[in-house]
Amino acid sequence: MLSKTPKGAPSTAESVLEELAAQGHELPRLILDYRGVSKLRSTYTDKLPTLINSSTGRVHTSYHQAVTATGRLSSSDPNLQNIPIRSAAGRRIRRAFIPAEGHRLMAADYSQVELRIMAHLSGDEGLKRAFAEGQDIHAATAAEVFGTPSDDVTADQRRAAKAINFGLIYGMSAWGLARQLGIERGEAQSYVDRYFERYPGVHAFMDRTREIARQQGYVETVDGRRLYVPEINSRNNQRRQYAERTAINAPMQGTAADIIKRAMIAVDAWITAESPGTALVMQVHDELVLEVLDRQVQDVAERIRGFMVDAASLEVPLEVEIGVGETWDDAH
């Protein structure tokens, strides 16, 4: 058996079935396909139409400001922060989200905001330079880790570097990276070693964050939001290591949450004072979704970009990607 659930039953988790499918078994792929469409149908296609408010003709979520440990919002009843986008079938669901007559949907996303915050918090010169120069950060990481010119980075190398970058934000181990990339643990370890050689400031930041958490029992965002990690000194390795990963992730995820909240306050004030035809309709962690009058799209985009970019002043620039369309999917 490849893997067990925490209670000891054989796991049928996606990653396990993917591995079995890769070994040439036919059934796991069928199960994965079935579960994929089943999830989309039960959670979205069948459910969302029943939740349309009869007075407004829209679905309305509830946002919660005091739920998450890191300072993010959460969304429920229905959750509009997990509308599908990664698969083609999922994107068809996203096309059902449309603006009012005479309006367009605008999606404004922070680009790599957590990695930029890592550059700021760590002060790592190489990472700061990459963002200052507007480089493709995953390609730049690949060039460093694999020792090749950026122009020679292969798609596989970039994918590996992207996994490393995300893994760092989450406190992932070489073992986890190996599993993610389907490579040997030793090879993954050599990637991590080379990453920390090339970005020593990031390595120091990770060590420093763990030490601060141990000493004071909490970590902070740039704005001083605290996340307490009482198990950071636990003698139970599993609990302590979980606390260490949380301590590393929280300053980045939490600072990103603080930044977009400030942007939302600025956007709201501007809409109220100067742009009554614009509506801020959703927030999805690093993205704001707005309804904008057709003829104001260009002007509004640049104002929104300004509020989001100016919502923090870090040691690296913030960048915002803005898309506009007839549906939420088209706005990406």
Added chain:
DNA sequence: GGTTCAAGCGCG
């Protein structure tokens, strides 16, 4: 009829 739990999976 309802609640709780585990497993699984949608998103950032």
Added chain:
DNA sequence: AAAGCGCGCTTGAACC
């Protein structure tokens, strides 16, 4: 022995 952070929803089983 575990091994990647943060959420919410659906299903099915167990239970009251």
